[in-house]
Amino acid sequence: MSEHERLRVKKTYKLYVGGKFPRSESGRSYPVSSPDGTELANAALASRKDARDAVAAARKAQRPWAGQTAYLRGQILYRAAEMLEGRAGQFAEELADATGADPREALGTVEQAIDRLVHYAGWTDKYTSVLGGANPVGGPYFNHTTPEPLGVVAVVAPQDDPLLGLIEAFAPAIATGNTAVVLASEAKPLPALSLGEVLATSDLPGGVVNLLSGKVSEVAPHLASHADVNGLDLGGVADAGLAAELEAAAAETLKVVRRPGRDGGALDLLRQWTEYKTVWHPAGMAAGAGGAY
């Protein structure tokens, strides 16, 4: 037997972009510590180019993802919940390290996160009928409205709720057929980066969710101004001045913006990242019905 205690193999925390786990293209990383100052790991420090790559990956994945049946999207989200459940212990540990929470409390949070994924898995084939419907127009037309995904949604995830809050932010977006670029909690990114491993093994196509770690002030402005991003969730932007700047940058291409501090139920979140499409078609056939001439 060795005289040494076995050296633990530490994980390198990398980004999750397009179904792959790249380091930051900039080659940079930053140290991540727990609230008590214990050094946990070095996380990749995403650059604007990582943000650009993530948006490109999300765009590429969006049309096929939205084109999947709602039933299949639901099964894939449920599969992600299954994968997370299998690793609940690991996530509880990471979450406790990240937030300083009591491990049992952290496990409870992980379980809630799993349940939220299950919840949104069940929404994929229901929100369309709940939010949309047939419209009784005053003419010979069939008219119906359906919610459709916005496209690519960029999410600045909550800073203090690094797993549950992050899942709560992106799950409604992808449940409705959007793809997401998610900037994890700046100081507590590790649970999010590990979540990438769960997503990668849950049949979720690469690019549907892309996870970045880094500085909000550095990365978020590039997401906010990116012309190929359609929605922007500022939930995790603590600095009101920065939030206003990001919203103004997003206005350049008229992105849909969710401001910080907004509460809302699941349906509100599902609605946030959809746009209604209304389709008209004439309804009529008989020549005999041609009016009284």
Added chain:
Amino acid sequence: MFEYAPAPESVRPDIKEHYGLFIGGEFVDAEDGAVFKSVNPSTEEALFTVAEAGEADVAKAVAAARRAHETVWGPMSGAERGKYLFRIARLLQEKAREFAVAESMDNGKPIKETRDFDVPTAAQHFFYHAGWADKLSYAGLGADPKPLGVVGQVIPWNFPLLMLAWKIAPALACGNTVVLKPAETTPLTALMFAELCQEAGLPAGVVNILPGAGATGSALVDSAVDKVAFTGSTAVGRAIAKAVAGSKKKVTLELGGKAANIVFDDAPIDQAVEGVVNGIFFNQGHVCCAGSRLLVQESVADEVLERLKARVETLRVGDPLDKNTDIGAINSAEQLSRIRALTETGEGEGADVWQPACDLPERGFWFRPTVFTGVQQSMRIAQEEIFGPVLSVLTFRTPDEAIAKANNTPYGLSAGVWTEKGSKILWAAERLRAGVVWANTFNQFDAASPFGGLKESGYGREGGRQGLEAYLDV
């Protein structure tokens, strides 16, 4: 051809020489005494003068609206609010012809349209939303959804009364009070509507109307309103979105478009041609959702174009008050020069221009219906909103190419699809990036049907159950 003798509309509305701002239920002049003239674009004659609201007037109107919201309109039951809206709908129907003629005089659009479309559809909007006022808890937006408070609304000149109805009816039904700025070239029917509110006994301050130009609009956006609703250009919409960034103000924007009208080779050709004509020449093409790009499958392009030109030859351009006029006056000298400038770029970039032979009146602002063929995707006339009676014709070879070209624009307001094949319609409708897809029809509107765009065409919907979201705290 047998010529139709002039068939002028005989009703004449009572247009006053001067209108004030409508604040707190009264017509008042601007604090700084500013006034401007509204011109009949078909004669270039001034119709009336009207007070121009400045910052102080905006503050006064918002305060009046706030007071009305806190003391009367907010506390009122939905059922009672609804009854006011029903009453407004009925009054609009009773005075429909006067409103129609006034709209044609102030805007330049043909009486055929104001009479058969603008005014009846405006009345329908009030009637439809009146019924929602006591049923908001069934709208799928929560058990007891609350109004936002005071809403600032800025509307364009292309459908002055109808856009007012789209804005005011849902706002009031949801329990908000409003301050609305009509477009500077078309304030008349909004002011007549203010008189109608007085006649309906609507509590003072619930509706405030502030005529003015861009400065008035931007003062309203910056004022103490809880929400801004805007219909107009993408450039202004962008400025508004920036102006409210970081505030608590909720925003909905209905902006520009460059809609594609896709005609497949298996389309019902005669109806498609009608739809293309209606798509671009309705309201002189002053329509954000106009089908300004015709995408026609190459195999039927010649046939469609030949029929299209023959049909356009029958369009009658002229006096908006003649019941047989199909295309009226361009709304303003400024808009006319914008249309001219853009069409000149089309010729400059090598597209072939075609116009029917038709006489135009000597005075007023006029533009012949225009069809550009040989248009390429990269030309400005294929990319930029012209907002006039100008159609750009492009061709495609396969369904995938049609969708790709249709979607290849920063806008996403509307689209048209023409084919007899049901599965192709559904396939195309799913892929088109547009808030409204008209299949085998075009330019249909209804109070029960949500309208609004994607991407740079804005966000939020107007009409239908989904339109209520814009005016409730959800």
Added chain:
Amino acid sequence: MGSILSGAEAASLVRALPGVDAVGLEARAAGLATRSVKTTSKARAIDLAISMIDLTTLEGADTPGKVRSLAAKAVRPDGDAPSTAAVCVYPSMVATAKEALRGTGVKVASVATGFPAGQVPLDVRLADTEAAVRAGADEIDMVINRGAFLAGDLERVFHEIKAVKAASGDARLKVILETGELATYDAVRQASWLAMHAGADFIKTSTGKVGVNATLPVTLLMMQAVRDFRAATGVQVGVKPAGGIRNTKDAIKYLVAVNETLGDDWLSNEWFRFGASSLLNDLLMQRQKLKTGRYSGPDYVTVD
């Protein structure tokens, strides 16, 4: 003029026609119906409409006296009003009508081919036609075999029309589609083209004997068909809406549709007709109103 097509060729051409969107067609017709035709245009339209009427009586109770009365009205409806285009009667009345109209320029049209159902053997229909022509009919209004058409036997319908065309000799052939029984606009378009390919000189909407007769959308559709047929073949065919057009307002809507769909080339009784009986008196009353400024009444036009 005989068709150069075989029945199978005609049938396959007809089946390949583009579809008709009912709502769009009706919307266009409704749009045309909003045209406001006033004063001098209205006066012109009224006289034009009078000149396009096939003044019709098709009753079991028709007698030579009734037909002579109608013929007199057709020639000189009222004062300086123009004559109608034709008088339209059953074959048994053709000789009487011919005699009454000799030298007037007003044509004699005869329904034939077992009008209105056409449910008699082809040889009987042809004999009916030949008899009418022999008696002096200038125009033959035949009915198509709707049963065969609805059963999908387009070739049979085509051959029957060709046979009637041959039997009609020099008389112009109006082919009645009985659009109310064809039920759909697609079928009306197909029947229009089938009839034209088979040699029709006119296509006509209705017999006036079924529940749904001429409507503006159906007639507009048929106008589009003759327009397109001429563009494709160079052959011009006329259109005749019949049944249900009772007043001036309605007639003017049809003229507006001709004006804006077909133009000058069809704006004469050579190429457009109204199959009507009571329409004439309404046109005459409106004509009097325009002249005098006073509304007229039924006692100021003749009952024939």
